[in-house]
Amino acid sequence: MGKKAYIIGSGCISPQNSTDPNYFFETVNGPDTDHFNAVEPSYKEHINPNMLRRMGRAIKMGASAARMAVTEAGVENVDAIISGTGLGCFEDSEKFLLAIINNDEQFLTPTSFIQSTHNTVGSQVALIMQCKQYNYTYVHRGFSFDSCVMDALMSIEEGKKNILIGGIEEHTPIYIELYRKAKKLNADNSHKYYEGKTKGMQMGEGSAFFVVSDEKKNAVSAIEGIGVAYKPESTEEFTEKLNSFLKSKNTDLGKTDLVLFGISGDKDHDKYLLETLPLASKNSATGYFKHLCGDHHTAGSFAMWLANKIIEKQRIPDAVKINAVPKEKINSVLIINGYIGINYSFTLLTKC
Amino acid sequence: MDALIEKLKGQIIEQLNLAEVKPADINPDAPLFGDGLGLDSIDALELIVLLEKHYGIKIQNPADGKKIFESVRTMAQFIKDQGKS
Structure with a gap:
């Protein structure tokens, strides 16, 4: 895969006020004890x-985020609609x-x-847009959104021009209660996730959509590529896969301006990310994002929206920062995401 | 009959999740499909279930559906004719 996917439009519904185009984490909404609820717009x-x-709610969030992305991109229609969701329309x-x-x-x-x-x-978005092109939904648990990105990159390689990609996740009171009973949620808000002191996740929800293009147009950033690691058995294997991905993009951890970690606050699941954090923090600015969107199968879509915003603003919000390595310019952002210790992904975005 | 029509309006709004519509907005003689409320084939299935669930009425002949679901009034009349009002 050689071609980039230029992000020419984005829309995000999350537990933060991300639908406000001027919002950049001046205020931050915390969890409702052990989970985050999306701030939903007037649909x-x-x-x-x-x-x-x-x-x-999943359909409303997804269709609205998709509409925002298409409006921002200023395109009439797209050549493909590619969605990713772990749970799908759970409420229904x-x-x-x-x-x-x-x-x-x-x-x-x-x-x-x-x-x-x-x-x-995906089908409702197609109906709204009257888009009869390629329409695919990836339901690959923690790889659902990552699979969308891969498909989009390959579709651009094959000649498609504008592609709508997005991740969608909703939770319900019953789902939260089941996770609570299984002791998989964390209600301890006294520690930062990256301190590695807590167990269990703080569940989240939301949707982020992007129009990606084969042409730069007015894009702020471009997706250079994505790599994945499934159930790595050791830190060495995880690091080898990360380095291999970075090498394929002619870069390394130290050359990346900002590394965003999908640390969930569950120290058992965060092991590889927490071990990589000090290495990344030597030369790069580091940040985290799941304390803003909560943990869910497609939290990587929120991270991509955040990375694109950071590149646009050329500033890392205090709410995101882990270390204090100063960066005059943010030309590259690496997202290292993980889901429940099973699905790991590496996504590289660069400034246009 | 008027009381049944009003009750039916509320049940239709609830069953079809017509959040923007109030009972007073529904003209009992206006067509349910096409113009009027602008319902579609999925709504028709919902209305069939509504009759069965709330009034214990099963529509035996599908061809009768078009007449029964013409308007709120025709639905109410059908319920009354079945002795279920």
């Missing part, structure tokens, strides 16, 4: 109310399954069933 501004009435899945139980398998209505499939967001 009527983005979606036809007649379509809105059937949509669950719950609704349909609960109706089966509560009504003794009677009186089942079609709406929540139709809307419950993982690819609903």
Whole structure:
């Protein structure tokens, strides 16, 4: 893969006020004890109310973020819509399954069933845009958004011009409660995630979409490439995969201006990231992001939106910073993400 | 009959999640599909379930659907004719 994907438009709904185009982490919303709730916009501004009435939150968040990205990009339509989600439209899945139980398998209505499939967001975006091009949804757990990025890079390589990519995740009270009962959530807010002192994640939700193009146009940044590591068995294996990716992009950890870590606050799952942090902090500015978006399968999409914003503003918000290595210019950002100690990804963005 | 129409309006709003619509906005004689409320085929399925769930009525002949679901009034009349109001 040689071609870059230029980010010409983005939209993000997250637990922060990310729908405000002027927002840059002047204020930060914390978790509701052990989870983050997305700050949802007025959806009527983005979606036809007649379509809105059937949509669950994941679809509303995804379709709105996609609309924001397309509007910012100023494109009429796209050559592909590629979505990624770990859980899909969970709220509608719950609704349909609960109706089966509560009504003794009677009186089942079609709406929540139709809307419950993982690819609903991508298809609703296509319906809104009247886009009949390639439409694909990756449901690859912690690699769901990363797979979108890979597909987009390959599609650009094959000649596609403008591609809409995005990650979507929603949680529900039942889902949170199940995680709580399984002791997978962390309600201790007295430590920074990167201190490696807590166990369990703080679950999050949200959606970030991007229009990526084969041409620079008005792009702020470009996706140089993405690499993944699945269940690395040792720090050595993880480091080897990271270095191998960086080498393929003719760079190394020390040459990257900013490294953003997807540290989740669960010290067991963060092991490799916490071990890489001091190495990155020697020469690069370092930051983290899951204390802003919460942990979920497609948190990498929030990280990409954040990295693009940092490159645009040429400033690292205090809320993101880990170390104090000063950088006059931020020309490259490496996102090192991890999900529950299984899925790791490395994404390199550079300034245009 | 008027009380049944009003009750039905509320049930339609709830079943179809017509958050922007109030019962007073629904003309009982206006078409449910196409013009009027602008409902579609998925809504038709929802209305069939509504009749079964709230009134215990199963539509035996699908061809009757077009007439039954013409308006809120025709739905109410059908419920009344079935002795379920």
